[in-house]
Amino acid sequence: MTEAVEVEGSPQHHARVEQLHRAYYQAWEQGDADRAVSMWLDSDDISCTYPGIPAVTGRGAVHALVTEGIELTRGAQFLFEDLSIAVAGDLARLTCVENVVMLGSLSLEAVTDLSTSRLSVTSIFRLVAPGWRLWSHHCGPILEQEAGER
């Protein structure tokens, strides 16, 4: 049982958590599912939720979901906004807005007609012997004002 206070030494851990977050998405952009999967906690208690679907839990199911997600989003690149990290001992939470940019085509027109979508991300990390690992990831759509006004 811990008190609800934040620990000292957080700045280094903040940096490490952000580094892992960026490395995870870089592996995704590179289509490297094995590397992305290796950043999850080695536990059957992991959980992952992607836009529009219920939570998926368990090592095998999450690994399969991540691998499928990487295959389905070939060519996607990720840009982050409003990145915020909270560290409490061996626990960390990262929230951000994830902009998914599908470059699709390399024609000049495409540069001014990028298809983007904005997602809200909450990732929970735990610190274990090898370092910080993903324990929970929830990613849901951010609705544009037009959609909100329907």
Place this chain on the structure above:
Amino acid sequence: MTEAVEVEGSPQHHARVEQLHRAYYQAWEQGDADRAVSMWLDSDDISCTYPGIPAVTGRGAVHALVTEGIELTRGAQFLFEDLSIAVAGDLARLTCVENVVMLGSLSLEAVTDLSTSRLSVTSIFRLVAPGWRLWSHHCGPILEQEAGER
């Protein structure tokens, strides 16, 4: 730093986390914002994401968001499916499908024409001196097949 193993004694903690989850939604159904807010960790590091919006962090902002949410959903009742809880020491995660039922009218027709929406919930709880408290809540829409096929 902890090993990625689950602790013994989990069954009681599973029950307590589920109890807090249900009490939280019961307070919501009853329009009791003060009671709902009291179930959050007393920390400025709390985070809450509702459908369609980016994460909101910080004690004051989260309390205001929860209070506004309760006011905007008067009459809503909540039914849960696929509730799953993982406990690791003083940390717990609950995932479920949240069915929001808006009763709206008490006419006979309304009973067969309930407006429902399905959401995917990931709640993270931390165990502190007074007991389990909400630290992070992310709730996003589950898209029906029709929507997915657009």
